[in-house]
Amino acid sequence: MSLAVSRAPSFARFRPNLRWLPRALCLGLLAFVIFGPLANLLLWAFAERWYYPHILPLQYGFEFWGRVFEPRGGALTSLSNSIVIALLAVAGSLALAVPAAYSLARLKLPLRSLILIAFLIPQAFPEMPVYVNIARLFYGIGLNGTILGVVLVHVTHGLVYAIWIATAAFAAVDEELEQAARSIGAGPLRAFFDVTLPLAMPGIIASGIFVFLESLDEFTGSYFVGAPDVTTLPLLLYTAGAGGNYQTASITALLLLVPSILFMLVVERFLRADVLAKVGR
Amino acid sequence: MRERLVGLGLVLPALLTILLLFVYPLTTSVTGAFETEAGAGLGNFAKVWELYATDILYTLAIVSLSTVLIALFSIIIGGYLTLGENPRAVAILRWLYRWPLFIPFIVVGQIMRTFLAKNGLMNNLLVAAGLLTPLQTTSFLDWRGIVIAFVWKQTPFVALLVAGAMAALDRGTIEAARNLGASRLRILVEIVVPQVRGTLLVGMILSFVTMMSVLSVPLMISAQTPTMITADMAFRINAYGDYGVADALGLISLAMTFAVAFAYLRQSVRERSR
Amino acid sequence: MKTLLLAGLMAGALALPASAAQLTVVTAGDTNMVDYINQYLGPLFEKQNPGDTVRAVGTGPGDAGSQKILERFEAQSGNEKWDTDVAVVHEKFVGPMVEKGFLKKYRSDISTGKLVTSDKAKMALGTNVDGYVMPMFSSQTAIAYNPDLVKNPPKSYSEIADWAKAHPKEFGYNGIKGGASGVSFVMGWIYAFGDGDAKQLMNGPFEESQTKKWDAALQKLKDFNQVATLTPGNAGTLDMLSRGEIAMGPVWVDMFYSWQADGKLPPNFKLVLPAPGMPGQPMHYVIPKGAPNPQLAEKFVELATSPKVQAEGIVKRFNWYPGIDAKYVKPELDQATWDKLFKDVTPEDLAKYAKPFPIAPYNNAILEAYEKNVAN
Secondary structure: OHHHHHHHHHHHHHHHHHHHHHHHHHHHHHHHHHHHHHHHHHHHHHEEEOOOOOOOOOEEOOHHHHHHHOHHHOHHHHHHHHHHHHHHHHHHHHHHHHHHHHHHHHOOOOOHHHHHHHHHHHHHOOOOOOHHHHHHHHHHHOOOOOHHHHHHHHHHHHHHHHHHHHHHHHHHOOHHHHHHHHHOOOOHHHHHHHHHHHHHHHHHHHHHHHHHHHHHOOOHHHHHHHOOOOOOHHHHHHHHHHOOOHHHHHHHHHHHHHHHHHHHHHHHHHHHHHHHHHHHO | OHHHHHHHHHHHHHHHHHHHHHHHHHHHHHHHOOEEOOEEOOHHHHHHHHHHHHHHHHHHHHHHHHHHHHHHHHHHHHHHHHHOOOHHHHHHHHHHOOHHHHOOHHHHHHHHHHHHOOOOHHHHHHHHOOOOOHHHOOOOOOHHHHHHHHHHHHHHHHHHHHHHHHHOOOHHHHHHHHHOOOOHHHHHHHHHHHHOHHHHHHHHHHHHHHHHOOOHHHHHHOOOOOOOHHHHHHHHHHHHOOHHHHHHHHHHHHHHHHHHHHHHHHHHHHHHHO | OHHHHHHHHHHHHHOOOOOOOEEEEEEOEOHHHHHHHHHHHHHHHHHHOOOOEEEEEEOEOHHHHHHHHHHHHHHHOOOOOOOOOEEEEEHHHHHHHHHOOOEOOOHHHOHHHHHOOOHHHOEEOOEEOOOOOEEEEEEEEEEEEOOOOOOOOOOEHHHHHHHHHHOOOOEEEOOOOOOHHHHHHHHHHHHHHOOOOHHHHHHOOOOHHHHHHHHHHHHHHHHHHHHOEEOOOHHHHHHHHHOOOOOEEEEEHHHHHHHHHOOOOOOOOEEEOOEOOEEEEEEEEEOEOOOOOHHHHHHHHHHHOOHHHHHHHHHHHHOOEEOOOHHHHHHHOOHHHHHHHOOOOOHHHHHHHEEOOOOHHHHHHHHHHHHHHHHO
16 A cells, blocks of 8 residues: 555656657547548649649649539539438438348348348449449339439448448347337337337438438449439549549539538437437436 | 248338349349350350459458458447547547548549659658658559558448447446456457447448449559459450450459358357357 | 428429420540530530520540440430430440441531541441541540650650660550550550551451461560559559659640649640551540430531631640641631640641551450450
8 A cells, every 4th residue: 555655656747748648649640641631632622733743732722613613514403412312312221221120130031141132232243234224224214314213223222231230230239128118018119119219220320321421422323314414413523533633523522521521410419319318218 | 920021021122122223234234244255155254264363362352451451440449439538539539530431432542542652642741751761752552552542431431330339338347347457458359349249240241342342442543453353344344345244253243242241141140049 | 391391302303304405415535525515615506506505414534434425325225215415425436336326327417527538537446437426626645754854755666665674664654454545555556566567457457367466566565564654544644744753654635735734734744656656536426316406416516516616615725636627627726826736746747646546356356465465
């Protein structure tokens, strides 16, 4: 006891001074790793002239912002289309995924593994050779050039995230909690909505965020099924990025960043309040 | 029996969507893989073996390495968010790690290309800071660049899932272990990770699947030999109009993903029945 | 309230607006191809045809962009009315489009049809496309170099090979994947070092025996790849040039000038066209057979290929080589602008060293031979 007391003062002088160092170094390194490449993005968005041997752009300006937002280009329409489609895709995916995921997680389903694997297919088979046929299908049923068509394509791609993550989320909810609710008289639907769903909500929200992001990143489907009637911002992004139009691509990426971050913030705020409220009861 | 019907009924809308809107158009691609100019056969696969065998292994290696690194970093980030004791550092980390999530893959390709190049932003900054001389700068624009781009973009995805799962854990077991004097690393490895293993594996599989089908990153960072299967597929279609070989490559990609997913699912089924 | 809003949103989203006298132009190539229509050609057309509007969709650069247009036509081939009026595609894809019956024959219907007499409007990589195309501009590849690092630029392929050996890793090209500038370089290599007759490769006929005559050239190329840097693509080569990581590399002339105009390439970089030549290709205006507004589409192409627009738009705005015959475009420009076109590559150089790509069967054979022998 006395030994510990007599030891403490001499160490107490040094410990607080150094202990923050490794932590700060790690965080600093992480910040460089994350913001270094992002700085590239920001610089290109405002660079008008930039080439070697200059480390930073020679000339800054808004010239390319003018090009992106010039009235006939329809950047704002494309942006709003992209947001609407993404929101509808999230709604559609979750509507389809939540019952399916519950069933896959809880109920005895024949061929459960096969069904889960089936949902991987749209992501696992690279889309290039398939899209001609998907486009042909949509042209045939007259869904091309409609927002519904594009939403369906995005839902098909996003379902893999929604289903797999929601299944894991439901599987992680302790069955005993549900059974406890059932044993005091709650029906199966009530038990689901009051017990299971709120507990699985963080996972479901996460999958919603990923479907949203995936939809904002989707180019091939939007081109084949949407254009020329429904244009989305990723169309401009891909043309610019693939051609090395760094300025336009960076500006478009920044534009897409805004709804993504907003979506996540709104949804998380909503989630935290809701979950906390239920847990407290 | 009734439970099974109800279960199937709940799954059916989602399953039908996938089957009608993707699998049905896909069947043409699947049959196309077995059609050659000489009629039905394995000619396309023979060509794939002849020209792209290295690329297939290369793809598998890159995606697997990236998945393992992503899992590792996600555990570290999730672990610190759950077990970290300095509230300011935890808050900074929580704000910091998510940014790459919002950047589309094609933009990741672009910014990594200009960041990791021999005279790119990273090397220029290091040279300006005096940590490197211009002669020592190397370009990372090969398989390392692809791995870096994948890990950079996908880690926040898995970390978000893993951190969420860790946060939902019962703190009781963690507190008990702390009271017994276990180090935080030990708690992470022996108590926290085993409990979030399901979520972690789901994140890893989804990342694996996503990375297998990305075209923009290998195309922008390193389209040379060896390269990823998607770049070869794009080349076959755009340069030769050869859908047969492209479909064959797609089937191989599908098979690789299925193998990985199947292994995971069998593992999880074994666990459930225990 | 929220449900009403949502229902209204969905109803509005699902009821798509009908397209009225609206011309849809789908173009491959960089964003500047879309900008060209949105900022210059579209407004001009709309002023001349009040009440009609023009909208443009870009499909991306390179072969991938044109392939997407071909696939688009493929997907709607079963329908009577398609969704595209005019498409702008690379030469390589016009042949397949004609063979599959996707295009309308229109060149004889428009007044500017007779303003292009060269072969490039009649043949595309060995397929007869006469009447189906009007060239928008002629794209040519050349070797771009940094005059600070390269004091005496090589003037022929042999000199390039020697220079690359003397300066390892300073020559960069993208192989055959990722961009057509590298493909063009490889084709020019075969023209220069192949044992067969380059003219037969360009004009046909296709003989299987000719494909055996490239072994020595391909081996030489394999050795060359050891001392050259391989870049990710067209933009990749320009990228590395702008960062000073390579000193020389093949580029598309139009892309080169666009990058300089956008401030991504130093203004002092130059071009050289090496002997015996490098291939170039035009980009063509085509009208799909299911175009919803075929008459309007023809008027649009007629405007786009008129001498005034070719002068103002193609030459002055972009510094690109015109699609119609040069002698019709030259009177519309002042001498200074005209000379700027030929700043680095003179008309004599072009006459001698601008070549077409090999016809399609040789084209594919060379690419496959490269994949098998050089890349593996």
